[in-house]
Amino acid sequence: xxxxxxxxxxxxxxxxxxxxxxxxxxxxxxxxxxxxxxxxxxxxxxxxxxxxxxxxxxxxxxxxxxxxxxxxxxxxxxxxxxxxxxxxxxxxxxxxxxxxxxxxxxxxxxxxxxxxxxxxxxxxxxxxxxxxxxxxxxxxxxxxxxxxxxxxxxxxxxxxxxxxxxxxxxxxxxxxxxxxxxxxxxxxxxxxxxxxxxxxxxxxxxxxxxxxxxxxxxxxxxxxxxxxxxxxxxxxxxxxxxxxxxxxxxxxxxxxxxxxxxxxx
Amino acid sequence: xxxxxxxxxxxxxxxxxxxxxxxxxxxxxxxxxxxxxxxxxxxxxxxxxxxxxxxxxxxxxxxxxxxxxxxxxxxxxxxxxxxxxxxxxxxxxxxxxxxxxxxxxxxxxxxxxxxxxxxxxxxxxxxxxxxxxxxxxxxxxxxxxxxxxxxxxxxxxxxxxxxxxxxxxxxxxxxxxxxxxxxxxxxxxxxxxxxxxxxxxxxxxxxxxxxxxxxxxxxxxxxxxxxxxxxxxxxxxxxxxx
Ligand code: HEM
Numbered sequence: 001x002x003x004x005x006x007x008x009x010x011x012x013x014x015x016x017x018x019x020x021x022x023x024x025x026x027x028x029x030x031x032x033x034x035x036x037x038x039x040x041x042x043x044x045x046x047x048x049x050x051x052x053x054x055x056x057x058x059x060x061x062x063x064x065x066x067x068x069x070x071x072x073x074x075x076x077x078x079x080x081x082x083x084x085x086x087x088x089x090x091x092x093x094x095x096x097x098x099x100x101x102x103x104x105x106x107x108x109x110x111x112x113x114x115x116x117x118x119x120x121x122x123x124x125x126x127x128x129x130x131x132x133x134x135x136x137x138x139x140x141x142x143x144x145x146x147x148x149x150x151x152x153x154x155x156x157x158x159x160x161x162x163x164x165x166x167x168x169x170x171x172x173x174x175x176x177x178x179x180x181x182x183x184x185x186x187x188x189x190x191x192x193x194x195x196x197x198x199x200x201x202x203x204x205x206x207x208x209x210x211x212x213x214x215x216x217x218x219x220x221x222x223x224x225x226x227x228x229x230x231x232x233x234x235x236x237x238x239x240x241x242x243x244x245x246x247x248x249x250x251x252x253x254x255x256x257x258x259x260x261x262x263x264x265x
Numbered sequence: 266x267x268x269x270x271x272x273x274x275x276x277x278x279x280x281x282x283x284x285x286x287x288x289x290x291x292x293x294x295x296x297x298x299x300x301x302x303x304x305x306x307x308x309x310x311x312x313x314x315x316x317x318x319x320x321x322x323x324x325x326x327x328x329x330x331x332x333x334x335x336x337x338x339x340x341x342x343x344x345x346x347x348x349x350x351x352x353x354x355x356x357x358x359x360x361x362x363x364x365x366x367x368x369x370x371x372x373x374x375x376x377x378x379x380x381x382x383x384x385x386x387x388x389x390x391x392x393x394x395x396x397x398x399x400x401x402x403x404x405x406x407x408x409x410x411x412x413x414x415x416x417x418x419x420x421x422x423x424x425x426x427x428x429x430x431x432x433x434x435x436x437x438x439x440x441x442x443x444x445x446x447x448x449x450x451x452x453x454x455x456x457x458x459x460x461x462x463x464x465x466x467x468x469x470x471x472x473x474x475x476x477x478x479x480x481x482x483x484x485x486x487x488x489x490x491x492x493x494x495x496x497x498x499x500x501x502x503x504x505x506x507x
Contacts, residue, residue, distance in 0.1 A: 041294070041313055048310045049297040051319045059326045060333055067337065067383070071375035078364065081357040082436035084465060091437040093445065094427050096385050096420060100445055109448035125413040127396070128406035137399045138317070138506035150397070223399065230396050237389075 088261075090252050098244025099237050105252055106168050107176075108195030116203075120233060127230070131223050142223055149214055149224050153231035156213070160206045161239045169254055176202060207232065309494055317505045323398070324503065327391035331419075334384040335486065341377040342479065349429065351475035353468040356431035381423050388419045400504040408496040411489055418486045425478035428471060439466055439474070 041047070093101050103112035136142030141150055168177055175181040180194030189198075207229070214220055214228045249255035276282055277290075288299035298312045317323060348367055350359040363370035392412060395401060401409035428439040443466070447457030462469030497503060 044316050045313045046316050046319060047294060047297045047313050049291055049300050049307070051316075052310065052314060053307070055319055055321060055326070056329060059321075059329065063330060063333060064337075067376055067380055070379050071372055074375065074379070075364075075371060076375050076378035077432075077434055078360060078430055079433040082353075082431045082433055082466075084436070086433070088433055088437055091441050093441040094424060094438050095382075096423065097442055097445065101441060104445065109445065110450045110453065112448075113445035114449040114453070121413060121417065124392075125410050128401040128403070128409050131399075131401075132403055134402055134507065135399075137402055138323075138504050139399070140397050142397075142399060227397070234393055 089250055090248060092244065092248070095241060095245050098248075099240035102165070102240040102244045102248070105173055106165075107174070107199035108191065111196050111199055124230075124233070127226060131226050133221070133223060135221070136223060142227065145218055145220070146224055146227050149218055149220065149228050150231050152214065152217070153210060153228040154235050156210055157232045157235035158239055160210075161236050164202075164206075165243060311498065311502065314502055315505055318503050323505075325390070325394055327387050327394050331384055331387045331391055332490065334380045334387060335490070337380045338377060338384065339483065341373045341380070342483075344373045345377060346479060351429070351471055353431065353471050356429065356471065360430045360432070381426060385419055385423050388416055392416060398504065402504075404500045405496075405504065408493060408500060411493050411496065415486065415489050415493060418482055418489060422478065422482045422486065425474045425482060428466070428474045429478065431471065436466055439470075 046052075092098060100113050100117060103116060106112070136146065141147035168175070171178045172181065174195075176194055176198050180189070180198050183189035183194055183198070210228055210232055211225060214225060218224060220228070246257040246260070247254050249260055270278075277286070287303050289296045291297045291300045301307045301310055301312050345363065348359055348363050348370065350356055360374075363374055365371075367373075395409065395412065424439075424442060427442075428435045443457055443460050446460060447453045449456055460470070460473070461467070462473055
């Protein structure tokens, strides 16, 4: 009974004839103190002060120290005054958009710069409405199978994305591996058919293959398929960003990072 | 026997002190509860939480860190605003002044710039943490959606600030960025026109980006964060194993 008074959220096991409100009043009378004092801790609970506040304070101090040290040691970049008549080569967007700029080299600008990111954001926002099972909440990667799927999707995405960039570069950047340019030359395909439709298909194929392989190897739940897809997104974002920041030089040609002029930061 | 009153006792016993600190030293559970409940800033927290919610290896502090960086950015940003001039003819010079003649100006600018980059990274990684722990599942679906909006606002905050130094880096990065937006099907040209207020980056662009950067987007972010934090409480604190 004492336990009950401390956890008012729990349903009463035997309400009997006395209604709940009355029962609680009686309890209060018997024990001579207010119900559910905020300080009554259950087994698995801790006081926010000090247990959480201390974590926050320490991480704030550590983070401030790191930021301070970095800011003393490294100056933010400031190049020459803006000059509309002097286009730097290469010109680059801020680093977190360089993944889109990388896509832009391979397909239609509207597809790469607007449709792909919009679809990605909407898909991410929609995840909780597809995966509603509470299984695995609070466990990193859901299960050991989930973690193996993460590892697999990571390796798969790195290999596929790097491979696709290198192959497109080799065959002719923006020719959809030569298929697009072939369609244009021989079948009179339009820019729209190659840069948008064909490019979309080329992007979807590895995604379907990823899901297919994961299904075949892991017999995944819906949550685990989404884990594979999210991992694919996450890894692709960073791989494309790496290409954009560190491997694109003059004329957006592939180069090594140490040959780059300072164009972002 | 009465203990002798120390200076500390006198201060903490004074009417002045007791008018704004309404709890004793937090070494009892009662005072520990009061300190959280009676302080407007700490009251963002409940008085007690599940033990797992304090584990650093669960959240990696990423959400908290994102918020903290937002605060640092607000403070350093206000300091920079005292000196920065959002004019295409004076902006660059005011940057040079901030770096060379304003006391701690270079430091403020560096902290603002590096924290801005850090915030993009930490918000992104926070999203990954929330995803991989399945913390978006009901009842937290809506907060996940709020989070996605916060991610977008964070990108926009960083992007709008990027133009302000008015150097070659800023000018051409924003040219590339707004061209990407301008490539949108159907609405592209209008988007570009609305962003730039001109046919190329000019004074009208600078004042638009400046206004977005120093008032509109920070307010939008603060608004969304208020909803975000409120929802965490209403959804039963942060998620944990069943
Ligand atoms: C400015 C950006 C953001 C700030 C300041 C922020 C802040 C926070 C904080 C302080 C928490 C408490 C737990 C923790 O630290 O991990 C949290 C939890 C959460 N955040 Fe964010 N967040 C931001 C962006 C996002 C994004 C981009 C998403 C997802 C797309 C997201 C989704 C969530 C969800 C679902 C929770 C509840 C997690 C749980 O119950 O374990 N937030 N956020």
